[in-house]
Amino acid sequence: MANREDIMAKISELIGPFNNKGVDLSAATTFQGDLEWDSLTVMDFVAAVEDEFDIIITMNMQAEIETVGQLADAVAKLMDS
């Protein structure tokens, strides 16, 4: 079920409402640098991703995730485990 392309598409869709700057998304897009999200936005977005995929992304994991691609990898891994 954990197809990375599907995951990327879904993540891009979830980023939408939070993408106030209209940044073009790629696997290399960074949450802090490119999207300029503050901690509150990150929290809302993480909750949306968690609910969509029915997973938990711990704060320990979040600290390691900087880009959209890394998030997709993490989601894929969490769904397989």
Next chain:
Amino acid sequence: MTDLLSKFDPLIQERENLLATGVKDPFSLVMEEVLSPTVAICDGKETILLGTYNYMGMTFDDDVRAAGLKALAEFGSGTTGSRVLNGTYSLHRDCEDALKEFYAMDHAMVFSTGYQANLGIISTLAGKGDYVILDIDSHASIYDGCAMGNAEIVAFRHNDVEALEKRLKRLPPEAGKLVVLEGVYSMLGDVAPLKEMVRVCKENGAMVLVDEAHSMGFIGENGRGVCEAQGVIDDVDFIIGTFSKSVGTVGGFCVSNHPKFEILRLVCRPYVFTASLPPSVMATASTSIRKLMHSGNKRAHLWENSKKLHQGLRDLGFSLGTPEAQSAIIAVIMPDLEKGAMMWQALLAEGLYVNLARPPATPANMTLLRCSLCAEHTSEQVDQILGMFEAAGKAVGAI
């Protein structure tokens, strides 16, 4: 050489910009004299204190001060040692007994500060492979307790029972889980829905720790906190609290009915590797805690003060952190830091001290003027306070 302090340049700049607008530094106030729990001299001016967390006004209680003086004379100024070596006096044991009486619980452990109580208990209870589940708006000491330990950390949306439940259900059923909640959240003064949250925790096999720092002595029939008021104190595994608010001195504690609780004294590093509190502090704390058990009238008066201030500020047109008074904290929401600092200064000029709270301590990047009421504030003082808010608010264009 890389200057290790250069990482703070943006903050240094922000402070300089703020001070350049002509406001007084809100973070370097000095009280020259303290006249009572509610009045001090700041910059030579008599100032009403409305930002001290001194909820029950015990700092000047005659019995409390007498107990401290006696202990200072009889036991000296300090213990110079750890609780597990030479730093446990009869007064430390007596203070733990006072806590057990106050909460009607089997075990109590006193730490040197409330910060260390959270740091120690959370980092020690939740080890590698365990999970700590916490409210996103948790106090810094809770986050630091998580950072010090090796557990996996899961945050959920502030006071959101459903978000907590969903996360608990997604965790491995066999993993150890500690849910950390606060009775009153100190920034907005809002109360947690502990009744529902504790139920959800128990249904999902999690242990529960509640930090009652801002409710002890005031909320609940016996002042045991929000978990008492909501009828779930028997289902809470650990209560963390502090002596630096209602108790009126300094120190922290954890109480519990867990049969294995005492082993924590040997494995909790912030308990072991620091000096114990001075005997005079233990004597003032025990005396204060035992008096707080019988302070129903003061609790009632503090509620009156809180409700009156909340209603009055709303009537003046201020935007507040809660729709009604939920605790002894009332947070006035300011549009930004500059306006907040101007208002803070105008209040001080009127003779009123409140806390200016700013990000990252505040939720949602808010700037707050945080008021904490005291049971020793008279009804007339609350009227005076409202008059000062009106004058300052109009002077800076906040209302």
